[in-house]
Amino acid sequence: MKKYSLLATGLLLLSHSLATPLAHAAEVDVDNLVQEAERASYYSGNDGRSDARMMIVDKQGRKQLRQFTILRRDVSENGDQQMMVFFSRPSDVKDTVFRVEKHVDVNVDDDRWLYLPALDLVKRISAGDKRTSFVGSHFYYEDVSGRAISEDTFVLQSDEADAYVLKATPKAPDTVEFAYYVVRINKTTKLPMEINFFKTNGDNYRRVEAVKIEDIQGHPTVVRSKVSDLQTGGYTLMEFRNITYDLGLDDDVFSERSLRNPPQQWLN
Structure with a gap:
C-alpha cells in the first residue's frame, strides 16, 4: 500500500461557504480524494526547487528567522521521493542539511537525517521523533516529509460548495x-486548505493552513503557509520564492555526499 500525506506545505486558505446536504457524501470516494490531494500537494512536476524563509514567533512575540533552499525529486511517478533542505541563515544553522528518502511502502519507514556542521555529525531522525519540532519551528519533521494515510481512518464530515471536509x-x-x-480539501485544485488537530478532550490545539497560493508552471502551489500553536499563541510562517519545477535534478544531488558537499549549482 502507498503512503499519502496530507501534512505539509500543500495547503489553501480556508473558504467560508455553506455546506450542501451530506446525502452527497455517499457519492464521494474518500480514498481517491485523499490520493488526489497527495498528488496535488507533493507531486507537482518530476522535481522542484524553492528558496524558503521561515519566521518563528514564540508565545512572547520573540522572532527567529530561518532561510533555506529545498530540492525535491520523484524517484517514480506518485511514488518514492527524495528531498534535501539546505540552511543558509542565520549563522547558528548555516550549512545544516535535512535529508529525506520518502518511501510509499507503508511497511518501510521514511529515512530522515539531519547534518549538524558544528559537530560534523549526521543524526538520524527516528520514527519516534517524526512529530517533534523541525529546527525549532512549529512545523514537525513529519509535516515536511509526510504522513501515511494508511495510518489514519478517514471519514467525510461534510460536502461544502467548494470543499470537502474529512x-x-x-x-x-x-x-x-x-x-x-480535520482537513478541508478544495474541490477544484484538490489541495488541502486547512488542517486542525484535536486532543482527546476535543481541544483544537494546532492548525496548519495556507496563506497564499500561486500558479507555478501550471501547478497551483502554496507560496506561504502557517503552523499555529493554538495553546500558546506561537506560530511559524513559511514563505517560498523562486519556485521552479522540472529541472532535471540528478540522483547524486540527493546522496549522502551532499550533506557535507552541497550541490552549489542548485543553491545560488
Missing part, C-alpha cells in the same frame, strides 16, 4: 499526540 483518526493513537484531525 475527519482523520489515527489507527495507532499511542504513537501520536493528537486524537484526530
Whole structure:
C-alpha cells in the first residue's frame, strides 16, 4: 500500500461557504480524494526547487528567522521521493542539511537525517521523533516529509460548495499526540486548505493552513503557509520564492555526499 500525506506545505486558505446536504457524501470516494490531494500537494512536476524563509514567533512575540533552499525529486511517478533542505541563515544553522528518502511502502519507514556542521555529525531522525519540532519551528519533521494515510481512518464530515471536509483518526493513537484531525480539501485544485488537530478532550490545539497560493508552471502551489500553536499563541510562517519545477535534478544531488558537499549549482 502507498503512503499519502496530507501534512505539509500543500495547503489553501480556508473558504467560508455553506455546506450542501451530506446525502452527497455517499457519492464521494474518500480514498481517491485523499490520493488526489497527495498528488496535488507533493507531486507537482518530476522535481522542484524553492528558496524558503521561515519566521518563528514564540508565545512572547520573540522572532527567529530561518532561510533555506529545498530540492525535491520523484524517484517514480506518485511514488518514492527524495528531498534535501539546505540552511543558509542565520549563522547558528548555516550549512545544516535535512535529508529525506520518502518511501510509499507503508511497511518501510521514511529515512530522515539531519547534518549538524558544528559537530560534523549526521543524526538520524527516528520514527519516534517524526512529530517533534523541525529546527525549532512549529512545523514537525513529519509535516515536511509526510504522513501515511494508511495510518489514519478517514471519514467525510461534510460536502461544502467548494470543499470537502474529512475527519482523520489515527489507527495507532499511542504513537501520536493528537486524537484526530480535520482537513478541508478544495474541490477544484484538490489541495488541502486547512488542517486542525484535536486532543482527546476535543481541544483544537494546532492548525496548519495556507496563506497564499500561486500558479507555478501550471501547478497551483502554496507560496506561504502557517503552523499555529493554538495553546500558546506561537506560530511559524513559511514563505517560498523562486519556485521552479522540472529541472532535471540528478540522483547524486540527493546522496549522502551532499550533506557535507552541497550541490552549489542548485543553491545560488
